[in-house]
Amino acid sequence: MASLLQPDRVLYLVHGEKKIRSSLSTLYFCRYCSELRSLECVSHEVDSHYCPSCLENMPSAEAKLKKNRCANCFDCPCCMHTLSTRATNIPAPLPDDPSKTAMKKAYYLACGFCRWTSRDVGMADKSVASGGWQEPDNPHTQRINKLIEYYQQLAQREKLERDRKKLARRRPYMPLAFSQHTIHVVEKYGLGTRLQRQRPGAPITSLAGLSLKEGEDQKEINIEPAQALDEVEPLPEDYYTRPINLPEVTSLRQRLLQPDFQPAGASQLHPKHKHLLIKRSLRCRKCEHNLMLYYFSVRIMSIPNLRFQKECQVLLTLTNPVESITHVTLVGCEEGDPEDINSTAKVMVPTKELVLAGKDAAADYDELAEPQDFQDDPDVVAFRKSNKIGFFIKVVPQREEDGDVTVSFKIRHDFRNLAAPIRPSEEDDAPTEAIWLTHHVELSLGPLVA
């Protein structure tokens, strides 16, 4: 089993486009193809957005509107930790009677890690616990919005042009479907860089030569081109002689996390709303179904013994996560097996079939349960504990090199796909039909002891 500190001791081979060997905790299982999949043979999709600190789920449209930021949570501009709201009591004059003062709660933001507070940048304490904090406005927002609108309109025009051309001419040198290209153009607000993706042979549409389609009366948005200035603001006179106040200088990371302002001084670092994270949904590329997080029948846990250049016994554990009995057979790799490239030792696996009891959730609590009677060969099976079994394999390290001793074999077990839909086409299809799955496993047993 993969643990946090030793993730790569037991590797499974995945038959994808590339042969990938990785540990079971990073693999997924497709119930429909009945195969293991790794992250590389799987297509990702954005499922939902959520905030990592308040765990609020947001639909994608709302997330786009809020620029993928959470409305309630803030990040410390200094150390990027999550900010927490703290309250103090301050005496404030009562609104009815200015001569008396009462204790009112004032809230400020503080970081638990670097002790930054909102008072450090001069943000006044607010009287409401949440919702009172505003991000400072970008002075260039208006210009940017206008530019975006203009280019959006431009992209739309281009799309219409292309549609028109495609329908009108149907030349063979325009192989790409228009939708794939122009959707990108429109959805990403058609920045001017899309013009670079002109296919060879297609005419370059110039900005000035666009004409509106009949029937459309879009408002013409004109933008002023950016003006180049001759005179720049001069540097202050003591720029070279003034000693640096190091705590006041922001680091590059702090500066670039706020691309609107990029403040050079720490007293202008304002907190930003927290970025949302994405929950991915993974799809099997072959059958286009959603994948489960690995739902696999057996796992191997390795507890190796001392190893010499001689034969030694290694104790492995198999755990059965399903509730039914599973039968497991281990087969050593044959000579010349194309998948067996990494092993540095010969392995003798038990030839008999191992039977694993099902997982019984109530077994811990049920004291009267009779232990199931499996006839276990004591040479093979070391122990048996509810749905776990420990067994021995014999390993003879073949090479006397410095690396780890690796051993590979195939494991074959039966798998009942309880979640697959019952196919109505087959007549006598038992709903819990067992399929036999074979996986190629590699174990890394550690270095040789000389």
Place this chain on the structure above:
Amino acid sequence: FACPSAPGGANIAAGAVVCVESEIRGDVTIGPRTVVHPKARIIAEAGPIIIGEGNLIEEQALIINSYPENIMPDTEGVEPKTMTIGINNVFEVGCVSQALKIGDNNVIESKADLGKNVILTSGCIVGACCQVNTCEVIPENTVIYGSNCMRRVQTERPQPQTLQLDFLMKILPNYHHMKKTVKGTSTPVRN
């Protein structure tokens, strides 16, 4: 609290709450309103330690006035250096402090490690697990945080933990035996 300290004994002022399970060795003076939790260790090996008032020394904190590494304990002619700790400091759980001079209102967070040559002024916060063993005076209101011991200056000093101190001074005697104080009436020991 400037009373002559008996050599080899702890000199605990009245009003200080020092649990019996804490280990105090050597010549240590503790001011009033200071709370020393059980399992805290204050060891004055190479010289006396004077702790001011209003300090909070939590469990497994280690304040030690030790010999410099290259000097054997038996060497003659080594002057005992006094370690001074000011008021309203907080030594959180598991921290180690060998700094010879600590000012006021500092917070030394959990598992922080202060070396012998550091001098803390006032209002400094040494973050959790930060090791500070440079030979320097840390300026006021500095915050040391992060795995790389980044620093920044904060605009206000950390607040003195008066609420916490009051609470502890009421509650700790209910559950622990206290060491005897020197002046005035000793804190009654309850079972």
